[in-house]
Amino acid sequence: MRYGYYCEECEEAAWxxxxxxELDWLLRREHIxxxxxxxxxxxxxxxxxEALEFLEHHRGHAVLLTRKN
Numbered sequence: 001m002r003y004g005y006y007c008e009e010c011e012e013a014a015w016x017x018x019x020x021x022e023l024d025w026l027l028r029r030e031h032i033x034x035x036x037x038x039x040x041x042x043x044x045x046x047x048x049x050e051a052l053e054f055l056e057h058h059r060g061h062a063v064l065l066t067r068k069n
Contacts, residue, residue: 005051006066007058014054016047024065026051052055 003023004015016023024050026033033052037044044052055063 003067008062014052018047
Protein backbone atom coordinates (compact mmCIF):
# COMPACT_ATOMS: atom_id res chain seq x y z
CA MET A 1 0.00 0.00 0.00
CA ARG A 2 1.24 3.51 -0.85
CA TYR A 3 0.26 6.82 0.65
CA GLY A 4 0.22 10.22 -0.95
CA TYR A 5 -1.61 13.51 -1.31
CA TYR A 6 -4.82 14.16 -3.23
CA CYS A 7 -6.18 17.59 -4.23
CA GLU A 8 -9.98 17.49 -4.21
CA GLU A 9 -10.29 20.60 -6.37
CA CYS A 10 -7.89 19.57 -9.16
CA GLU A 11 -8.38 15.81 -8.74
CA GLU A 12 -4.61 15.30 -8.91
CA ALA A 13 -2.48 13.11 -6.68
CA ALA A 14 1.20 12.81 -5.77
CA TRP A 15 2.83 9.70 -4.37
CA UNK A 16 6.12 10.63 -2.64
CA UNK A 17 8.00 7.52 -1.53
CA UNK A 18 7.51 7.75 2.22
CA UNK A 19 5.40 6.43 5.07
CA UNK A 20 1.91 7.58 5.96
CA UNK A 21 3.11 9.05 9.24
CA GLU A 22 5.87 11.08 7.55
CA LEU A 23 3.48 12.42 4.88
CA ASP A 24 0.93 13.32 7.55
CA TRP A 25 3.66 15.02 9.58
CA LEU A 26 4.79 17.10 6.59
CA LEU A 27 1.21 18.06 5.66
CA ARG A 28 0.59 19.35 9.19
CA ARG A 29 3.96 21.11 9.48
CA GLU A 30 4.55 22.35 5.95
CA HIS A 31 5.54 25.82 7.15
CA ILE A 32 8.26 24.37 9.39
CA UNK A 33 9.67 22.16 6.63
CA UNK A 34 9.78 25.13 4.23
CA UNK A 35 11.69 27.17 6.80
CA UNK A 36 14.19 24.35 7.40
CA UNK A 37 14.64 23.94 3.62
CA UNK A 38 15.85 27.55 3.41
CA UNK A 39 18.64 26.83 5.89
CA UNK A 40 20.00 23.40 4.97
CA UNK A 41 22.95 23.06 2.64
CA UNK A 42 22.41 19.47 1.50
CA UNK A 43 18.74 19.90 0.66
CA UNK A 44 15.79 17.87 1.83
CA UNK A 45 15.08 14.20 1.26
CA UNK A 46 13.60 13.71 -2.21
CA UNK A 47 10.19 12.71 -0.84
CA UNK A 48 10.01 15.99 1.10
CA UNK A 49 10.90 18.04 -1.96
CA GLU A 50 8.31 16.21 -4.05
CA ALA A 51 5.65 16.67 -1.37
CA LEU A 52 6.39 20.37 -0.95
CA GLU A 53 6.21 20.90 -4.71
CA PHE A 54 2.76 19.28 -4.81
CA LEU A 55 1.54 21.27 -1.82
CA GLU A 56 2.83 24.53 -3.31
CA HIS A 57 1.07 23.82 -6.61
CA HIS A 58 -2.20 23.18 -4.75
CA ARG A 59 -1.88 25.97 -2.14
CA GLY A 60 -5.31 27.01 -0.88
CA HIS A 61 -6.97 23.82 -2.14
CA ALA A 62 -8.37 20.99 -0.05
CA VAL A 63 -5.46 18.52 0.03
CA LEU A 64 -5.98 15.18 1.75
CA LEU A 65 -3.71 12.32 2.72
CA THR A 66 -4.77 9.31 0.62
CA ARG A 67 -3.71 5.75 -0.15
CA LYS A 68 -3.67 3.28 -3.01
CA ASN A 69 -3.15 -0.46 -3.10
